[in-house]
Amino acid sequence: MISRLSDAELAARVAEGAGEILMGVRHGGLLGGRHLGDVGDAMAQAWIANVLGRHRPHDAILSEEGADVGDRATADRVWIIDPLDGTSEFSSGTADWAVHVALTESGAVTTAAVSLPAVGEVFRSDAVKPPSGTLTGRMAASRYGGSYESAWVSRRLSLNMIGIGSAGAKAMAVVRGDVDAYVHAGGQYEWDNCAPVGVALAADLHCSRLDGSTIVYNQPRPYMPDFVICRKEIRDDLLAALDEIW
Numbered sequence: 001m002i003s004r005l006s007d008a009e010l011a012a013r014v015a016e017g018a019g020e021i022l023m024g025v026r027h028g029g030l031l032g033g034r035h036l037g038d039v040g041d042a043m044a045q046a047w048i049a050n051v052l053g054r055h056r057p058h059d060a061i062l063s064e065e066g067a068d069v070g071d072r073a074t075a076d077r078v079w080i081i082d083p084l085d086g087t088s089e090f091s092s093g094t095a096d097w098a099v100h101v102a103l104t105e106s107g108a109v110t111t112a113a114v115s116l117p118a119v120g121e122v123f124r125s126d127a128v129k130p131p132s133g134t135l136t137g138r139m140a141a142s143r144y145g146g147s148y149e150s151a152w153v154s155r156r157l158s159l160n161m162i163g164i165g166s167a168g169a170k171a172m173a174v175v176r177g178d179v180d181a182y183v184h185a186g187g188q189y190e191w192d193n194c195a196p197v198g199v200a201l202a203a204d205l206h207c208s209r210l211d212g213s214t215i216v217y218n219q220p221r222p223y224m225p226d227f228v229i230c231r232k233e234i235r236d237d238l239l240a241a242l243d244e245i246w
């Protein structure tokens with residue numbers, strides 16, 4: 001079956017539906033710790049792969065939890081999925097975890113949805129608004145400590161580092177206007193940041209590699225180790241600060 005749903009509607013419903021499944025996986029306190037994360041990863045992956053495969057049988061899929069579907073590296077339309085970003089936060093019971101669903105065409109994100117199921121929010125590239133309000137003086141970093149690069153930006157721009165788990169949750173904190181930037185260095189895969197970047201671009205935020213170049217997805221080796229998502233008001237200062245170390 002090929003559905004008549006638009007790509008944007010499909011992405012949003014898949015991100016939301018996988019979030020509901022993941023909330024169900026936590027039901028009853030029957031699983032804990034690593035078991036909870038493993039079951040969550042597997043259940044969300046299976047449902048997403050089945051739904052996308054039925055609605056878009058001709059598209060390729062790249063997912064953290066699945067083998068490549070279709071001739072992924074040479075395909076034009078490729079869905080890049082993280083069924084559960086922030087697995088350790090999900091397992092430990094905090095709210096900062098996400099489901100990422102993105103469609104890339106010729107290496108660019110054209111449609112994206114990020115759901116934050118534990119806070120009941122779904123951000124979608126066809127409906128998101130730019131952050132309103134003044135700058136906050138804060139930036140997001142990993143709960144496990146930021147990188148040298150993020151610490152450098154924090155010092156140079158006098159931004160307070162806030163620890164948030166999950167790349168999607170950190171990126172949506174910028175989209176919401178809770179923080180002004182998310183700077184990542186030191187390693188990530190395309191599924192960790194593709195949908196977050198797709199939503200952030202639609203919200204008129206600056207997104208690039210740390211050297212200022214465009215982020216290109218669906219690479220043969222899907223490694224996307226560094227990037228920045230920030231308010232455009234601080235883009236020039238932030239890239240200039242990074243330029244001092246790169």
Ligand SMILES: Nc1ncnc2c1ncn2[C@@H]1O[C@H](COP(=O)(O)O)[C@@H](OP(=O)(O)O)[C@H]1O
Binds near residue numbers: 088142165186
């Ligand atoms: N140095 C690194 N190498 C590979 N993946 C990394 C990484 N740092 C962070 N990530 C991944 O990026 C996501 C967000 O991490 P963090 O909250 O620490 O910023 C996590 O995804 P998963 O939870 O899907 O594994 C994590 O595994």
Ligand SMILES: [Mg+2]
Binds near residue numbers: 064084086167191192
């Ligand atoms: Mg991830």
